Amino acid sequence: VITLYDCATAPSPRRARILLAEKGVPHATVQVDLRGGEQFGEAFRAVNPLCTVPALRLEDGRVLTDNAAIIAWAEAAYPEPPLLGTTPLEKAEVASWQWRVEFEGLIAVAEALRNGSPAMAGRALPGPVGYEQIPALAERGRARIGHFLDALEQQLATKDFVAGAAFSVADITAVVTVDFARAVKVRPDEQRHPHLLRWRERMGERPSMAA
Amino acid sequence: VITLYDCATAPSPRRARILLAEKGVPHATVQVDLRGGEQFGEAFRAVNPLCTVPALRLEDGRVLTDNAAIIAWAEAAYPEPPLLGTTPLEKAEVASWQWRVEFEGLIAVAEALRNGSPAMAGRALPGPVGYEQIPALAERGRARIGHFLDALEQQLATKDFVAGAAFSVADITAVVTVDFARAVKVRPDEQRHPHLLRWRERMGERPSMAA
Numbered sequence: 001v002i003t004l005y006d007c008a009t010a011p012s013p014r015r016a017r018i019l020l021a022e023k024g025v026p027h028a029t030v031q032v033d034l035r036g037g038e039q040f041g042e043a044f045r046a047v048n049p050l051c052t053v054p055a056l057r058l059e060d061g062r063v064l065t066d067n068a069a070i071i072a073w074a075e076a077a078y079p080e081p082p083l084l085g086t087t088p089l090e091k092a093e094v095a096s097w098q099w100r101v102e103f104e105g106l107i108a109v110a111e112a113l114r115n116g117s118p119a120m121a122g123r124a125l126p127g128p129v130g131y132e133q134i135p136a137l138a139e140r141g142r143a144r145i146g147h148f149l150d151a152l153e154q155q156l157a158t159k160d161f162v163a164g165a166a167f168s169v170a171d172i173t174a175v176v177t178v179d180f181a182r183a184v185k186v187r188p189d190e191q192r193h194p195h196l197l198r199w200r201e202r203m204g205e206r207p208s209m210a211a
Numbered sequence: 212v213i214t215l216y217d218c219a220t221a222p223s224p225r226r227a228r229i230l231l232a233e234k235g236v237p238h239a240t241v242q243v244d245l246r247g248g249e250q251f252g253e254a255f256r257a258v259n260p261l262c263t264v265p266a267l268r269l270e271d272g273r274v275l276t277d278n279a280a281i282i283a284w285a286e287a288a289y290p291e292p293p294l295l296g297t298t299p300l301e302k303a304e305v306a307s308w309q310w311r312v313e314f315e316g317l318i319a320v321a322e323a324l325r326n327g328s329p330a331m332a333g334r335a336l337p338g339p340v341g342y343e344q345i346p347a348l349a350e351r352g353r354a355r356i357g358h359f360l361d362a363l364e365q366q367l368a369t370k371d372f373v374a375g376a377a378f379s380v381a382d383i384t385a386v387v388t389v390d391f392a393r394a395v396k397v398r399p400d401e402q403r404h405p406h407l408l409r410w411r412e413r414m415g416e417r418p419s420m421a422a
């Protein structure tokens with residue numbers, strides 16, 4: 001059986017849950033208590049030495065230790081429906097937007113939260129190494145989220161999905177990022193981001209998004 | 212004809228040059244003067260509004276605006292030799308290491324350089340928006356590079372290539388990252404990173420690396 005190491009309240013494993021639901025990959029789920037620090041314990045380190053979720057244990061016992069691995073594996077092992085594009089140009093668009101949403105959006109939200117929340121002191125980056133918070137980075141993260149929402153709005157003003165004409169992993173990452181931004185009290189604005197908000201509403205109609 | 216918008220001295224377009232050489236993609240090259248700010252001029256903004264290189268203009272005039280897009284397109288349009296893995300598990304390993312090298316390595320070097328170099332004042336992130344330098348982020352970047360080199364050493368102690376048994380995009384990104392780290396005076400250490408140094412030497416024997 002395939003097992004997803006998950007944390008119901010965290011954004012990164014939510015990406016994997018939605019992906020597995022879209023692909024229809026049958027799997028068991030194990031919750032990891034991130035607030036209680038279970039990811040740093042010996043038992044979870046034996047699963048994923050990087051101390052992060054999601055991690056996906058395959059039938060043969062091999063463990064995929066991040067979303068990048070899980071997405072690439074799922075697209076190859078469960079090709080339908082395709083979530084990384086079909087033609088060379090579509091694949092390029094999906095890869096580009098997936099990268100932009102991660103780098104300009106998701107990382108910016110994480111920077112804002114992890115460098116600004118007292119609960120994250122000494123934990124400014126995920127993983128086994130502890131890094132001190134940098135308050136200026138929290139502030140820069142918030143500014144970047146604003147620019148990211150504007151870029152997403154511009155794209156969705158003429159496209160139905162983040163990477164163009166079809167639903168893809170870039171939509172999954174963008175939904176998770178936009179929702180995660182609420183944790184630092186940033187939300188799309190009705191006047192400034194109308195297309196983004198309509199896209200988010202359409203995304204909410206997909207059963208996978210409740211995963 | 213396919214055209215690469217390049218800058219001979221910058222790390223990001225070097226990734227694209229090596230990739231195109233490995234794939235044998237015939238193309239013309241246009242140099243963009245990053246030090247002179249040509250990427251912010253009207254002419255280059257018409258090519259890539261993100262104001263970054265590499266950008267790759269395809270035969271039909273469409274422009275790929277980042278390495279993520281260029282890699283995905285090249286793998287689909289020029290499948291041989293495969294650089295993103297072949298089996299689902301290989302694809303997962305390549306995607307995971309590509310992501311780790313970018314996030315733990317390349318971004319860390321960029322943080323160290325862009326937040327610490329007087330020449331980069333007001334340009335702490337690439338792209339059209341100017342961000343002020345954060346000195347503590349330069350320092351954190353240097354610490355992260357050290358952890359990244361250790362992680363790479365650990366992987367290369369038992370593997371011939373970064374993502375396992377075959378050459379992949381993760382090797383390209385890792386070569387560029389390790390070489391780029393010299394810009395902030397960080398180099399692998401003969402005692403601490405012997406396998407990494409032997410891998411780097413083997414990589415240097417590939418004709419693509421001179422691209």
